[in-house]
Amino acid sequence: MxxxxxxxxxxxxxxxxxxxxxxxxxxxxxxxxxxxxxxxxxxxxxxxxxxxxxxxxxxxxxxxxxxxxxxxxxxxxxxxxxxxxxxxxxxxxxxxxxGYGKIDPAAPEPPPGRLVLMQVPLVIVGSGPAGLSAAIAAARVGTKVLVIDENRQAGGQIYRQLPRDFKVSDAARLGADYADGQSLLGQVRELGEAVEIWHEALVWSVFESNQLAVAHDNALVLLDAKAIIVATGAYERPVPVPGWTLPGAMTAGGAQVLLKSQRVRPGRRALLAGTGPLQLVVANQMLDAGMKVVAMAESTSMLGAWRYLPGLLHQPGLIKQGLAYIYRLKRAGVQMLRSHALRSIQGQGQVNSAVVGRVDMHGYPVAGSEKTFEVDTVCMGYGLIPSVWLTSLLGCRHDYHPLVGGWVPFFDANMQTDQAGVFVAGDGAGIAGVLVAKMQGTIAGLHATAHAGDITVDQAIQASLPQLRQLDSMGQFRRAMDRIYRIQPDLYANVTDETIVCRCESITAGEIRQAIRQGTANLNDIKKRTRCGMGYCQGTNCQPSIAAILAREFDADPAGIEMQTTRPPARPIPLNLLMGDLELGSRNAEVGKGQSA
Ligand code: FES
Incomplete structure (x- = not known):
């Protein structure tokens, strides 16, 4: 150690x-x-x-x-x-x-679980900007809302708050996101008991009639809701490279959690590699924290970005902020490498160095262009992918979206999916950023309330008109950004046969390619043959990479690949909830105590 x-x-x-x-x-x-x-x-x-x-x-x-x-x-x-x-x-x-560890036989046994049935008008899964905005919109028109979140505090990734035991002495040093998050959480608090939040609560399965199975407060809660809003956000797209499993190699978002929420530096000398604006934000936060950022590799060339200027100009404030980030990084001596991607990470037991190299416009590696950087931290950020495990369990239709580079649930103008009473909002409905997430949350909150019968559909439409108008403008900005930072398919050409793709099960790209060459042509088959996707994360992390490898092997359009089926338990739950002496609670029973935002 x-x-x-x-x-x-x-x-x-x-x-x-x-x-x-x-x-x-x-x-x-x-x-x-x-x-x-x-x-x-x-x-x-x-x-x-x-x-x-x-x-x-x-x-x-x-x-x-x-x-x-x-x-x-x-x-x-x-x-x-x-x-x-x-x-x-x-x-x-x-x-x-x-390995898998060993249970200490002397460790105290957990208390037996309880089974509780509950009915609520509206349940929202996820307490990021979309989920909280939905809760505020619904509660303001008189609907009681239950928000479920896996984390200890509300806010999601972007508004991730400091631990409750930390006291803020200078909020200005925590950045604009902290202040925005505080403002949204303040609005939730003002609504009092109209919004109840369950923290550290896991939705792990969906039973008949869209009944949600939730693990919370040592209880297995079977939750019937008139309307469900899924606001489960997104996670970072992995692009595996040799050495990416070494300690010290992490997602850009992971580094951001340490910096923003825990106020800990992930290391001392960092290299960032990927595509998109999150890298700029994290690199600046590293400088704020006193870290040395040696280089930032952006895989796209940005050469044709001017073509998307009309779309970008819909949000001049965000463009100005992005340029300010770039200016500061350059002044700090950070090497800004366009058309470069991460090739490999080296180290004994942890990261010691990383190699980046030039890529062509499709992301294909250009031989002889490698550069090595001595760093102890590598942050990888190739954009976000919607987290669709819950919409998948709910049986919603999903379509592959080439600009997002992943599967996205279908939804209409009211944010309702093809499943009646199931709504989506935020990055889980397609990657669109915090401003869109809040607007979509408000629209979903109002229409879910209408579905629950507390207001009419006409009232929901009228109340959501301001958000609908702004969404159009934001959508143009977002589409421009998606085109500039579109994921390049040949980035996966760098995934050598020895590279681990499924981090949970330590399955390599070679094993996946072998399964494909033996006649496996879909993600569920690959999962059965290789165990890729059967690990702790249930395929969340490896599915996008396997789909990309599969598409490359067949020279096929990823849109033609069937999404991997999500199987319960979609989240890890304590077994004592299923195996303990269970007692049947009554409907509308209280489970634990709802917590404040
Ligand atoms: S990375 Fe494959 S199951 Fe988790």
């Missing part, structure tokens, strides 16, 4: 929670109430969190959102705990995990 002499916590602007001590592999370690285990370990320079069962290779923090399950550790004798979302507690015993 390596421990850095230097503490990677970012000082200034906040006061952390009380100092505590946790035990990591038998050694005491300083932490602060409110921190996640992952952040406390990262702050101490402990990057390797586990070794895989299959290859015994080291893994560390990757997505920091609880999605990838790469950061599993054993906590107080219980294996497979996600370090990135689990808070520290004084005296907690943490073991860096070998």
């Amino acid at each position: 390596k421990q850095a002499k230097e503490d990677l916590r970012i000082e200034g602007g906040i006061t952390r929670g009380p100092k505590i001590e946790i035990i990591v592999n038998g050694q005491p370690l300083r932490a602060f109430d409110g921190e996640t285990i992952g952040a406390a370990l990262a702050a101490a320079g402990i990057r390797e969190l586990r070794r895989t069962e299959q290859l015994q290779d080291p893994r560390g923090l990757y997505c920091c959102m609880g999605t990838c399950h790469g950061c599993l550790v054993t906590v107080n004798g219980q294996p497979n705990v996600r370090a990135c979302i689990t808070p520290v507690q004084a005296g907690q015993q943490i073991e860096l995990q070998e």
